[in-house]
Amino acid sequence: MAFISKSKSTMAALASSAGITAQKSHRTGVAAAPSIAKVIAASQRRFKATVPAQNNAKPAAPPSTASAAAAAGGAVKPASWSAQPLTQRQPLQQAADKEFDTSFVGMTGGEIFHEMMLRHGVEKVFGYPGGAILPVFDAIYNSSYFDFVLPRHEQGAGHMAEGYARAAGKPGVVLVTSGPGATNVITPLQDALSDGVPLIVFSGQVATAAIGSDAFQEADIVGISRACTKWNVMVKDIAELPRRINEAFEIATSGRPGPVLVDLPKDVTGGVLNRAIPNPSSFLPSRPMPESIGRMAVRDASQRHQDTLQRVAELCNGAKQPVIYAGHGVLSSPDGWKLLREFADRANIPVTTTLLGLGGFDELDPKSLHMLGMHGSVYANLAMQSADLVLALGARFDDRVTGNLRQFAPAAKRAALEGRGGIVHFDILPKNINKTVNADVAVEGDVGENLAALLPMVEHRARGLWFDRIHAWKAKYPFTYSAEADPARDLKPQSVIVELDRQLQDAKHNTILTTGVGQHQMWAAQYYRWRYPRTMITSGGLGTMGFGVPAAIGAKVGAPDKTVINIDGDASFSMTAMEMATSAQFGIAAKQLVLNNNFQGMVKQWQDLFYEERHSHTPMRNPDFVKLAEATGVRGMKVTNLNDLPHAIHEFLSEPGPVMLEAMVDATEHVLPMAPGGKALHEMVLANGQKIDDF
Known part of the structure; x- marks a missing residue:
């Protein structure tokens, strides 16, 4: 993948003064600096920029992110979002005072930023x-x-970083810059907050002396x-900068x-740091808890947690x-997804x-019920x-999942009153528990860790009558739609997803799908059979x-060896279509599959169902998407009927570079089933006028 160019001030070690022979890097094949442990006999490690490396080669990676980060403020990175840094720095000399870090002295704030990105193992940055x-x-x-990806809009940078984070398992x-540059990432920030995505945004700001003066491109982004x-x-x-960057990574990923x-x-x-900064070890704790009290508190909390899990096992x-x-x-x-599958198998629960x-x-898996909620099964x-x-x-019991809250999960609520069931909520964020649905049992903490502890306590149960009932529902109420009246002329949006699913059935482990928002998003959820973790973004x-x-x-940058396909609708696609130029410029082979019905489809569906088909400002007059793609340097394709669809999808999947396939689909199709707003989950509108008559 081609990216923006590389730094005028790379770093090399001053190991010769310590009498240590450089080793050859297994990554680059060039001479790399020896480990910090060989250069500094003391326990505290520090890093320092020195002379430029020869031939612009990347030095070898340091021994660990944790050891490097410790020198810059004690950064702690959860294992699930870990990454190895790309470089290793050596200090000019060992600091005389262990309470102070001199490794940043003489650096500008910009250079400190660069250094801190290296220490945190950042490999990709998105921005403008x-x-x-x-x-x-x-x-x-x-x-x-690290590689820098330049989008066409700062909002694009934010969503690219989200896609990268979810595909790579690292913070984006x-x-x-300041002002509009910063405000343009507000939507990605809220999106990441809503979906729990680790996103770290660094925004420029006017000089401190100008803050509050309505200076050019000033905005109170904080x-x-x-x-x-x-x-x-x-x-x-500037002395706060290393610590604040460490805090940003810690908070985003914890x-x-x-x-x-x-x-x-x-x-x-732009300023230069001219003094040493305190090490975290020099900060004294305030009023530490007596050791005996601390041990008692931990023991009591652990016992309460064990008792809670035992109660959950009894209910299961x-x-x-x-x-x-x-x-x-x-x-x-x-390992949450692995433990989920093991738990479901062991306990035999759908x-x-x-x-x-x-x-x-x-x-x-026969135990799968697929997605639930407004457009679920x-x-x-x-x-x-x-x-x-x-x-x-x-x-978190989102309103799209629960429907009418008063009528949600009535059988579980009755079982709770009788002491034989209820609602058990596992969540890492305590404020999510009892926020919308009251839990009869609450289990706080990492889901995977709690499932691992719960597994030995649960027993297999046959539950034959329960599965018989579920299989009968599956047979009676499948996802369904009316076939094309004329396959030589017509194309249903659902057919596009079904064909894509068919051609990818042996490659799903190596495929990531992203979507925009609208009807196409729900059809992708309904008609693509999801089998592997972190393949839906x-x-x-x-x-x-x-x-x-x-x-x-962003997902393709984070997972370059995987096929990445965006399933989009014409309205959603139009909002960020110019980012195809980013794909072309940097050779990022993301694929765009656009279901074009010339409408804002989901809004039109609500207008059809609840507003007597008054299509107020939902028709779209779209550009020629094929020509638009080609103008950005991306290959453009189009398919208009069912007969041509298999070949078009095959060619689309076979294209090695960035590509856009526009599918002209029936604008009258609705996403069904659907539980309308305010209705209970069992009060769904079904396809073909079908009714739920056995609940």
């Missing part, structure tokens, strides 16, 4: 330059340590972003992952009609997933309404139209 952030862009000019990093970030901060002193923002005034990034073993409801938290936990949980459970919704025990794993909580194109580009 501007005046207030130029000291940082100058410091990373020609950097040989965004670098933008105030603006407060509600859509886990944490944000303005760095007002607990429930999410977005953070670090605001960087121009005088901070005694339930007649249990259901597992798995959300994105299962995929965020390192599994339904949220939109963001798709792929967490193999949908070809009838059998998943009926199972949820009939279950005497609901095990919610890393899911979509905007769930916020529902951001335009998400799909940049997310696919």
